Amino acid sequence: MxxxxxxxxxxxxxxxxxxxxxxxxxxxxxxxxxxxxxxxxxxxxxxxxxxxxxxxxxxxxxxxxxTPEKVFIASGHVDKFVDPLVECRKCGARFRADHLVEEALGIDTEGMSADHLTRLIREHDIKCPECGGELSDVWYFNLMFETKIGPYGDQKGYLRPETxxxxxxxxxxxxxxxxxxxxxxxxxxxxxxxxxxxxxxxxxxxxxxxxxxxxxxxxxxxxxxxxxxxxxxxxxxxxxxxxxxxxxxxxxxxxxxxxxxxxxxxxxxxxxxxxxxxxxxxxxxxxxxxxxxxxxxxxxxxxxxxxxxxxxxxxxxxxxxxxxxxxxxxxDLSKHMKMSGADLTVLIHYDEPKIVKRLVVSLNMKRVGPKLKGDAKRINELIQSWDEEKLRNLVDVLERDGRITIEGYELEKDDFIIKEVEEKITGEKIVPHVxxxxxxxxRPFYLLLENSLVIEDDRTYLRLKKDMAPIEVAVLPLVAKEPLKSIAYEVFRKLQKAGFIAVYDEKDTIGRRYIRYDEIGTPYCVTIDNQTPEDGTVTIRDRDTREQVRVKIEELPEKLRELIFGE
Ligand SMILES: Nc1ncnc2c1ncn2[C@@H]1O[C@H](COP(=O)(O)OP(=O)(O)OP(=O)(O)O)[C@@H](O)[C@H]1O
Structure with a gap:
């Protein structure tokens, strides 16, 4: 079987x-x-x-x-989105080297280098599974599909490997x-x-x-x-x-x-x-x-x-x-910030402002002017651009040695104006985490079908969750004769207009039709039978239990909605 x-x-x-x-x-x-x-x-x-x-x-x-290449250089995909590949020297077939080694040796190869995989292939004499030929050394292969953007082909792009x-x-x-x-x-x-x-x-x-x-x-x-x-x-x-x-x-x-x-x-x-x-x-x-x-x-x-x-x-x-x-x-945000220069931070406001101490260091221009001449302004600006850590370091060196060399100029402690000020801060910029x-x-699509498949002696069917069925209701005249056909067609249109995914089907015996709709997971078949013209009722047949209940045509949409969507 x-x-x-x-x-x-x-x-x-x-x-x-x-x-x-x-x-x-x-x-x-x-x-x-x-x-x-x-x-x-x-x-x-x-x-x-x-x-x-x-x-x-x-x-x-x-x-x-x-997507242009830059995005995936920044995200690391150009360098790191790779799998180990090996080629048969005889027939040219290519394989995932890690899968081949795993299958041959029954070991876990996650994270192994190309050299390590090559060594295992040599040591255990692993051959091409297609033709038994000798295998090449292992190399890393990038999984992204490459493309060119524009008619001159000068801008490289990739199809995105993730959204x-x-x-x-x-x-x-x-x-x-x-x-x-x-x-x-x-x-x-x-x-x-x-x-x-x-x-x-x-x-x-x-x-x-x-x-x-x-x-x-x-x-x-x-x-x-x-x-x-x-x-x-x-x-x-x-x-x-x-x-x-x-x-x-x-x-x-x-x-x-x-x-x-x-x-x-x-x-x-x-x-x-x-x-x-x-x-x-x-x-x-x-x-x-x-x-x-x-x-x-x-x-x-x-x-x-x-x-x-x-x-x-x-x-x-x-x-x-x-x-x-x-x-x-x-x-990702840090990498894109670095590569693009864009500010990808978020300003977090504190509940209450914080008072922080901050070093303010500048050159004493009167003193250093004659020494630095035209460079004084530039060096002063450079010092202004330093962060707290660098400034603390400068002050530490001055305390210890009394002097420091910046851009080739030797400067003494008195060449600087050093102040510590208190500042009120209302928030800080952070790079969010993800x-x-x-x-x-x-994959869930396939596994949903596999997990829904039921094989019984007389039928094979998809026991899909009812609201997931691709056809929600099949409307079937018991036999393809009037007046059943016309009534069935009217019921079908009524259900379509009410928003159901419905079909009308009059071909084959009713038993075969039930099996046909069970197979594709249709949760309910509505049958128009000989009693319908007499009292305006139809049957609803349940896919899983095969049981039938009679309802009035007017009540059908509401009843089906309740059965299929639980509304
Ligand atoms: N080649 C593929 N074919 C179908 N679905 C895929 C494939 N690769 C990934 N997916 C789906 O995308 C989801 C998220 O992608 P992710 O990058 O985490 O996969 P992955 O860990 O690289 O998958 P695998 O280890 O199986 O290659 C996966 O859980 C899977 O459902």
Whole structure:
């Protein structure tokens, strides 16, 4: 018998969910098309995430996929967004060197250098899995797709490998929009592109995929989430670093306990872990198939100092990372500030002004004038530009040695006017820190279908959460005869106008039609039978229980809304 994966792949292709792209030209690995039913479910997933972000008060943003090189030099992607690659010297096939070594030796290769991987390949005589040929040395390959901007090709660009950078480079405007008040969140739902070396596992590793990322900017001194109380009792299934290293398995505890025991760094982080879990439940992923795995230090992206992956269980592929929740610190904003020169800080106002002592140092122009001549003004300005630390250092040297050399001029203590003044400060500028929940859409899409697939003796069907179904209701005349046909068509139009995704179908026996709609996850079929012309009632059949209830046609929209959306 075909396994669940194959049954699902067949169903996805045959019934219009998703399939490999460019089929008629032989296909290109790493690209998937969403068919009519798949595209509808994908939009519903995106919409659930959008609504969850909006409930947090986050702003939505839309920025270009094509991005000039500078942005990714600043973000570190040009240097660091790389995977180890190896080539067969005989057949030319290329492979992820770390995957090859992992498969051959059963060891973990995270974070290994190219040299280390080459050494392991040589020592263990690992050969090309395609033809058995000799393998080359390992080198690092950048995963970004390159492109040229403009007709002269002089400006290099990349297709973005994550949607996040579009948010960071807009920080100044977004901060003004948020009226300079932390914390605030900004999200973007859009395409990301990675030239994955070996796309595999169906739609789990694509070269073009959709992400929904939120960047939450906060003051690192304020890491208590104001609404943590609302979520503190949610139970999380955690797989922390320590438990992975010591093979201790997963642990379950409430979000509050996890923070208290130090598994999760603060309530701010924990709050968004709960939010992600609730979104996945809302999409219809079963609770038993969700866990949080803390990334090992060597797995983390270059910008992150702590990351929890939210994994969904697959019968075929085991635990699959679907969402990453990364603590990005001030990495991105600081890098962009340095590269662009833009001020990406936020002014934090103190509750009460602070009095601070500040050194004011200048040259005693009357004394130094003759000595420094034309340079006096310049050197005085240079000293004015020094920060507190540098000025303290100057004063320390003068106290100790009585003299100091600046720009080749030897100056004595009396050449300076040194004062300490008190200043009232109302706030300070900080570079905010960032917490990022980053959802992939395609992986949860596949795992939703896999986790919803039910194989019974007489039918195979998608037990999708009802509001996630791509067709919400099928309207079926019992037989394709009048007056049933006309009444059924009228009911269908009524439901369409009421906002349901509905279809009308009169082909085949009623039993076959039920099976057809069960298969694609349609939660309810409405049947117009011989009793309908007599008393204006129809039946509603439930996909999961196959039970039917009779309702009046006028009550149908309200009843279905209640059944499907719980409204
Ligand atoms: N090649 C891909 N195909 C489909 N979805 C992807 C791919 N790469 C990343 N994603 C999705 O985007 C989310 C966030 O991206 P992130 O950069 O954290 O992934 P990642 O850790 O690089 O993934 P992986 O380790 O599997 O390559 C992932 O959790 C996943 O759902």
């Amino acid at each position: 075909a396994d669940k994966y194959e049954i699902l792949q067949d169903l996805m292709r045959r019934r219009g969910f998703a399939w490999g792209s460019f089929e008629i030209y032989g296909g290109t690995r790493g690209f998937y098309d969403y068919g009519p039913l798949g595209a509808t479910i994908k939009r519903k997933i995106e919409q659930k995430i959008r609504e969850a972000f909006q409930r947090e008060g986050f702003f939505e943003l839309e920025t270009p996929d094509i 996040a950078q579009g948010i960071f480079v807009n920080f100044r405007r977004l901060n003004a929009f948020a009226r300079n008040k932390l914390p605030f969140g900004v999200f973007q739902i859009g395409k990301a592109y990675r030239n994955e070396i070996s796309p595999r596992q169906g739609m789990l590793r694509l070269r073009e995929f959709t992400q929904a990322e939120a960047e939450i900017f906060f003051n690192p001194k304020e890491t208590e989430h104001p609404h943590f109380d609302e979520v503190k009792d949610e139970v999380l299934r955690l797989y922390p670093i320590e438990n992975q290293l010591k093979n201790l398995g997963e642990i379950e505890m409430t979000a509050e306990e996890a923070v208290k025991k130090g598994y999760i760094m603060n309530t701010f982080f924990a709050y968004y872990m709960v939010m992600v879990k609730r979104v996945l439940l809302d999409i219809g992923i079963p609770e038993s198939a969700i866990r949080f795995r803390q990334q090992l230090p060597e797995e983390r992206a270059h910008y992150s100092s702590d990351t929890w992956d939210v994994e969904i269980h697959s019968e075929r592929f085991g635990w699959v990372e679907c969402v990453g929740i990364a603590y990005r610190g001030d990495y 917490l990022e929940p980053s959802f992939g859409i395609d």
